[in-house]
Amino acid sequence: MAMRILLAVDDSPSSRAATTAVINQNVPANTKVTVLHVVDPLYHMSMYDSSGPASAIEKIHQERLAHGEAMVKRTAALLQTAGFEVTTSVEEGDPRKMILKAAADCSADLIVLGSHGRSGIDRFLLGSVSQAIAHYASCSVEIIRDSSAIESEKENSRSANSEKCGHPNCTCTTKSGKYCSAQCEAMSQIPDIDCRCGHPDCTGRAH
Numbered sequence: 001m002a003m004r005i006l007l008a009v010d011d012s013p014s015s016r017a018a019t020t021a022v023i024n025q026n027v028p029a030n031t032k033v034t035v036l037h038v039v040d041p042l043y044h045m046s047m048y049d050s051s052g053p054a055s056a057i058e059k060i061h062q063e064r065l066a067h068g069e070a071m072v073k074r075t076a077a078l079l080q081t082a083g084f085e086v087t088t089s090v091e092e093g094d095p096r097k098m099i100l101k102a103a104a105d106c107s108a109d110l111i112v113l114g115s116h117g118r119s120g121i122d123r124f125l126l127g128s129v130s131q132a133i134a135h136y137a138s139c140s141v142e143i144i145r146d147s148s149a150i151e152s153e154k155e156n157s158r159s160a161n162s163e164k165c166g167h168p169n170c171t172c173t174t175k176s177g178k179y180c181s182a183q184c185e186a187m188s189q190i191p192d193i194d195c196r197c198g199h200p201d202c203t204g205r206a207h
Contacts, residue, residue, distance in 0.1 A: 002030040002085075006108040008099050008133075009037050009075050011067075013146035014114030019075050021144045022112050023082045032085045034106045035075045037068040038095040065090060096132040108139050115145045 007022055009015045022033060072088040079086045087106075091098045103111050115130050134141045165172045165180040172180035 002032050003028050003110070004106055004108050005031060005033045006099070006103045006106060006111045007033055007035050007075070007079075008095070008102075008111065008113040009035060009071060010114070011071055012114055014144060016114075017146045018112050018114045018142075018144040019078060021142065022084075023079065029083065030085070032087070032106075033079050034102065034108070035072045035079070035086060035088045036099065036102050037072050037090050038098045039064050039068050039090065039092045040095065041092060065092075095129050096136075099129075099133055100136055103137060103139060110140045110142060111137055112142045112144065115143050 005022060005027070007018060009019065068090040069088075072090060076086040076088050089102060091102065099111065099113070102108075111133055113130055113133060130141075130143045134143060163173060164170075165174050166178035167180075170180060174180045
């Protein structure tokens with residue numbers, strides 16, 4: 001029996017990573033993939049003005065649908081090249097509900113989606129969506145994070161939790177206390193000694 005995968009996509013790095021994850025999975029040769037993009041209703045858009053001209057609203061709506069169609073076609077081409085049997089779908093509605101409905105409709109064995117994302121000017125695969133899918137789906141769910149985003153978050157965390165050693169001539173950083181080491185603390189009290197904190201990148205000297 002063929003394995004069935006539902007791949008929910010937008011145009012974010014996490015979503016592209018999800019596509020790559022599907023391609024790289026060791027799955028049966030006859031695996032079928034449904035590529036889904038969900039377009040949020042216009043009233044979910046922060047820029048939406050209900051008093052705007054109906055023609056302008058309809059134009060935006062059609063552009064978003066066309067963007068979604070192009071996106072799923074590009075994704076389908078990548079999957080087909082990798083040997084998957086692919087169908088595509090662009091739906092409008094709440095992403096959580098539509099992803100779960102699509103998974104049920106295609107009898108998915110696995111849902112794959114990015115952890116966070118944006119589609120054009122809309123928010124799409126947000127953390128709350130992926131968490132809802134993981135909680136309510138009746139099949140397995142794989143949530144993919146973009147590796148570059150993970151590294152960026154780690155770097156931001158390191159920067160937020162570290163500060164420069166309090167000694168004016170030391171280039172080390174410290175995560176707790178004012179000084180990077182007891183030696184640097186001693187150096188602040190006896191300024192005519194070398195800094196011997198032991199950090200390989202420390203060039204601190206008192207004189």
